Amino acid sequence: MTLKKTLAAALLAASVLSAPAHAAGALTISSPQDPGNWDPIDTFLVNWASVATNIFDGLTYRGPDLELVPGLATEWEELDEGTRIRFTLREGVTFHNGEPFNAEAVRYTFERLLGEEGASGPQQSNYTAIEEVEVIDDYTVDFHLSEPDPVLLTKLAGYGAMIVPPQYIEENGEDHFDMNPVGTGPFKFVSYQERESIELEAFEDHWDGAPELDTVTYRFITEPSTAVAELQAGRVDIVIPPTIPVGMISTIEEQEDLSIVSVASPTVQALRFNTANGITENEDVRKAIIMAIDRQAIIDTILQGEAEPITSFQGPLSFGNDPEMEPIPYDPEAAKALLQEAGVEPGATVQIDVRGNDATFGEVAQAVAAYLSVIGINATVQPYETNVLLNDIIPEGRTGEMFQQAWGGWTFDFDNTAYLMYHTGERWNPYDSDAELDALLEEQRSITDRAERERLLKEIARYTADRALEVPLYNVNALYGVNDRVQNFEAAPDSRLRLTDVTVEE
Amino acid sequence: MAKFLIYRVLQAIFVVFVVTLTVSFAIRLTGDPALMLSQGAGSITEADLERIREALGLNRPFLVQYWEFISGLFVGDFGRSFMGGTPVINLIERALPATLMLAIVSLVVSIAVSIPLGIKAATARGTWIDQAIRIFSLIGLSFPNFWLAIMLVLLFSITFRLLPPSGMEGPVSFIMPAATMAIILTATNVRLVRTTMLETLRSQYVMVARAKGLSETTVLYKHALRNCAIPLITYFGLQFGGLLGGIVVIERVFNWPGLGTLAFQAVAARDYPVLQAVITVLSLLIIAINLLVDIAYGLVDPRIRTE
Numbered sequence: 001m002t003l004k005k006t007l008a009a010a011l012l013a014a015s016v017l018s019a020p021a022h023a024a025g026a027l028t029i030s031s032p033q034d035p036g037n038w039d040p041i042d043t044f045l046v047n048w049a050s051v052a053t054n055i056f057d058g059l060t061y062r063g064p065d066l067e068l069v070p071g072l073a074t075e076w077e078e079l080d081e082g083t084r085i086r087f088t089l090r091e092g093v094t095f096h097n098g099e100p101f102n103a104e105a106v107r108y109t110f111e112r113l114l115g116e117e118g119a120s121g122p123q124q125s126n127y128t129a130i131e132e133v134e135v136i137d138d139y140t141v142d143f144h145l146s147e148p149d150p151v152l153l154t155k156l157a158g159y160g161a162m163i164v165p166p167q168y169i170e171e172n173g174e175d176h177f178d179m180n181p182v183g184t185g186p187f188k189f190v191s192y193q194e195r196e197s198i199e200l201e202a203f204e205d206h207w208d209g210a211p212e213l214d215t216v217t218y219r220f221i222t223e224p225s226t227a228v229a230e231l232q233a234g235r236v237d238i239v240i241p242p243t244i245p246v247g248m249i250s251t252i253e254e255q256e257d258l259s260i261v262s263v264a265s266p267t268v269q270a271l272r273f274n275t276a277n278g279i280t281e282n283e284d285v286r287k288a289i290i291m292a293i294d295r296q297a298i299i300d301t302i303l304q305g306e307a308e309p310i311t312s313f314q315g316p317l318s319f320g321n322d323p324e325m326e327p328i329p330y331d332p333e334a335a336k337a338l339l340q341e342a343g344v345e346p347g348a349t350v351q352i353d354v355r356g357n358d359a360t361f362g363e364v365a366q367a368v369a370a371y372l373s374v375i376g377i378n379a380t381v382q383p384y385e386t387n388v389l390l391n392d393i394i395p396e397g398r399t400g401e402m403f404q405q406a407w408g409g410w411t412f413d414f415d416n417t418a419y420l421m422y423h424t425g426e427r428w429n430p431y432d433s434d435a436e437l438d439a440l441l442e443e444q445r446s447i448t449d450r451a452e453r454e455r456l457l458k459e460i461a462r463y464t465a466d467r468a469l470e471v472p473l474y475n476v477n478a479l480y481g482v483n484d485r486v487q488n489f490e491a492a493p494d495s496r497l498r499l500t501d502v503t504v505e506e
Numbered sequence: 507m508a509k510f511l512i513y514r515v516l517q518a519i520f521v522v523f524v525v526t527l528t529v530s531f532a533i534r535l536t537g538d539p540a541l542m543l544s545q546g547a548g549s550i551t552e553a554d555l556e557r558i559r560e561a562l563g564l565n566r567p568f569l570v571q572y573w574e575f576i577s578g579l580f581v582g583d584f585g586r587s588f589m590g591g592t593p594v595i596n597l598i599e600r601a602l603p604a605t606l607m608l609a610i611v612s613l614v615v616s617i618a619v620s621i622p623l624g625i626k627a628a629t630a631r632g633t634w635i636d637q638a639i640r641i642f643s644l645i646g647l648s649f650p651n652f653w654l655a656i657m658l659v660l661l662f663s664i665t666f667r668l669l670p671p672s673g674m675e676g677p678v679s680f681i682m683p684a685a686t687m688a689i690i691l692t693a694t695n696v697r698l699v700r701t702t703m704l705e706t707l708r709s710q711y712v713m714v715a716r717a718k719g720l721s722e723t724t725v726l727y728k729h730a731l732r733n734c735a736i737p738l739i740t741y742f743g744l745q746f747g748g749l750l751g752g753i754v755v756i757e758r759v760f761n762w763p764g765l766g767t768l769a770f771q772a773v774a775a776r777d778y779p780v781l782q783a784v785i786t787v788l789s790l791l792i793i794a795i796n797l798l799v800d801i802a803y804g805l806v807d808p809r810i811r812t813e
Contacts, residue, residue: 034771036590043543043590120561122543125554178591194592194600195771196673196763221672221761222771225656229671232664387537387776427552 025202025214027486027504030227030236032243034195034220038181039174040162041113044122046495049158049410050240051198051218053496056162056183059087059106060153064263064492066317066412068153072101072163072184072207082148082448089139093207095165096188103135108166110143117174123160127152148448154411158496186211186500195220212488212503224248231258231481237504239481241265241495246304246360249479257484262306263491265478266408268315269361271352271368271471272421276431278350278401279377284342286468289350289402290328291335292375293368299474302363307474312461313407313417315475317493320414320457325465327472335375346376351400353393356383361404364473397430402471410494414457415444422464437463514800518793525789526579529782530572539564539588539776562588575782584786585779589771594783597768602787604674605757605764609749611684616691617742623692624699625726628707639696646693651752655686655759672761683760687752691745698741702734709733735806743799747792 035048040056061071073087093101110133118124129149134142145152155161163184169177181189186208187200197219204210219236221227227243230236232255244252244260252258273280273289280286299307308316311325350372354365362383369379382400384393393399405428409416420426423441424433440463444456465472480491485505492498540558559565563574578585584594627639662682663671669682706712707730715725750765757766765784772780 033775034589036587036592045543119557122540122554122558124557125551175591194590194597195768219673219761222767222774223758223761226659226672226759226761229659229663233667233671235670385537387541390541391538 025212025504027213027216027238027499027502028236029216029218030221030230030239030243031218032220032222032224032227032240034198036194037178038189038192038198039121039178040164041118041123041160042121042178044159046242046410047240049494049496051200052162052181052183053158053185053498054187054200054216055181055185055189056164057185058157058161058163059089060157062154062157062494063498064490066493068157071157072106076153078448079142083145085143085145085152086136087141087143089141090207091139093184094205095168095184096182096203097165097168099165099167099182101163101184102138103141104138105163105166106141107133107135108169109161109163112164112169113160118160121160126155127160148446150445150448150450150453151411151413151415154413158410158494186498187216190215206500208500211500213499216499228252228481231483234483237483237486238489238497240497241478241480244479244481246302246306246479249304249306252481259482259484261480261482261489261491262477263480263493264308264315264317264475265493265495266315266317266410266412267406268310268313268408268417268475269364269404269406269473270310270313271365271402271473272405273468273470274397274399274401274403274431275469276397279344279348280350280401282342282344283468284338285344287328288335288338288342288344288375289372289377290468290471291331291338292377293371293471294330295327295473296330298364298367302360302367303474303476306477306479308477310472310475312414312465312472313421313470314414314461315408315412317475318408318412318414318417320418320454320461322458322461325458325462328465328468332371332374339375339377344377347378348376349378349380350402351380351382353382353384353389353399353403355386355389355404355406357386358404358406361406365404368471395427395430399430405470410496412494414461415441418457418460418464419445422460422469432469434467510800511797514797518797521793522786522789526576526782526786527572529785530575530778531568533776533778533781534568536773537776539778542776543588575779579786584783587772587780588777589775589780594779597780598765598783598787601763601765601768601784604762605750605753605766608680608683608687608757608762608764609746609753611680612687612691613742613746613749615684615688616695619688620692620695620699621731624696625703625731627696627700628703629726631704636700639700643693643696646689649690651686651690652755652759654689655682655756658682658686659759672759674763679760683756683762686756687749691749695742695745699734699738702737703730706730706733732806736803739802739806740799743795743802746795750788750791 031047031050033045033047035043035045037043038052040052057072059071059073061069072090072093074090076085076087078085089103095101110130112118113124113127114130129145129147129152130143131146132144134144136142165182168182179192186203186206188203190199190201192198197217200216202211202214221230224243224245227239228248228251231239249260252260273286275281295309299305299309309327311327314321352365352369354361365381369381372379394403407417419441420428422429422437424438440456440460444453447453478491478493478495482489487503487505488501539562540555543558563571575585582595584598586592587594587597623639627636630636659671662669670679673679712725712730715729754766754769757764758770761767765788769781769784772784
């Protein structure tokens, strides 16, 4: 009897203690990874950006609509044929510690990024086009470039280009800044418990107006089912990507006060071809394989509709994507005929290399193998440990006839994919060498005229599709699990979720 | 006893050496941390990767890296995490107590439940009580621990919203993870206590004690249980070591900020220094527990003490 009573009392106490903490204006977010360091130049992790985009500002700003607008710079002008950019800086902006933002802070930020401190991190290489940042006056700077970089203005909106406070870093040291970040963003840092959580609070003096929320807490929860359980229990308001697998969508949507919000992500999936060995050496065979696969059916069933078919190795949001381009249609009969013409006997084999930790793609690969068996090709799916596939198998040219490649950068620029996948000698291009393609890839890098560059990138997309260099599969959606008490929430395609306008209902 | 202890300590040092060498070597076969660190970059070149490897000290020969790790151990320096550069010792300092507390609570609960139940089953051998205890124990043994954990979360966190599904936010947070592990431990422990007790009850000194007219409680708890202690202590001690391994899965389900979660994140990020440190700490713990078990024999059994 007493045991029963004690148990009842304990559970009662527990229910009081674990009641959802719905404090006024407090938002809790579950993030799958702790970057371990909040310095903009020390990591290159998506889940760094999903937090830090609220702490820091860049010279330019790019929100969920992917339009580039003024950030800490109010305007800019390209001079000297794209080798010099003059920025006019916003006046009256202060860092969270009270330090003023000015041209000196900009110069300091980029000298740090391009100097010794930046050299040990993964950010520096993205900004090497910048030769020097020259202070013209307190609120004017000139960026001198060694060569035009057409994507630079976008890259200034995130990651390594976030503006940092010179005095604060010089006084407290790099190690302190890593764990106690200070920026000019809408939220300021409060506390950080490694591998557990980081807490932010509203910065009332933000130049773009104070945020609606009082505090934001990010909890680092690696296991998807645990993050979803926290969402279901009402203790987490938003679960950010990449956490929720498609298999859990129905669990969330079944609960009345929860929703799935999805948006096209930068990531596209393709099965690339080994163009040097096996039956996939032949272009017609590659086309036949593409024709044999019903991508729409794969998207509708395995991916539950949370993806868009693609026609080249980029999603619809990518700069360089051509909506006019027609995909090679699903036509198993034509595929069989094409195979026969190419002299491929029924029973020919291909191996499909995939990442072993990606259960969803594993199912996709099985479906592809089934479609290929219809046209008489025996496909085997070979799962590898992800790092082994990325480090040893693909760059060394040791794949089967087909291999999985998931790609996409936060800049949403096709150059980021095309150059690395198709240019001769690149790490991700172990098999192919095409002088015409190389020339196109190099040409688009040298021009800053947007329209001309877009035309060239579209031409590259068409060229690679004509040569059937990969099976373009789909652009996956980023999935957010959201409690309905969260208002004014807009899912960010690049996971850089800025929370200025978000409110919570009591 | 002194000679025995010295021998055991030397043995322990050798084991730590083999474990650390194996771990350091094996983890370096798993992939490149530089690539993990730049996953968002996309446009990473071989030169960039080489620069990051150099900053992390990964381009030096394996034995140099291993020596640095081993020599650091003696001064409590585990190096810095590849994920952010925090001193690993800071992470361990926080995670180790979390794991130990959870393991101890689970084991204590399990022992507190399984000793009376096991004795009851032994004394009521063959009756429905014995049968019921054995059936429940079998059911407990058949649950995979992560499944049980998820069921508890579904029931107590999502359906009834009584307990927090994850995190370590005070005593309430212990209920589900500790219950998950205690249920599975108890299933084995009850059977062990029962069998050991049955054997002891058959011995002659129990017969003598009964013949002297001692009460059944005195016979059971003073005479019989004392004599069951040696196999039980051995088993519980070893179980504690096994528990530290099993806790990894449970910690992940409950997002418990312990060594298991730390190790799991370290594996995913190829964070060599953290993973090396966690495994070294765990192996040191298990070795220490085994040593303590040996010493504990002496305390409960005067025969061993005097040898």
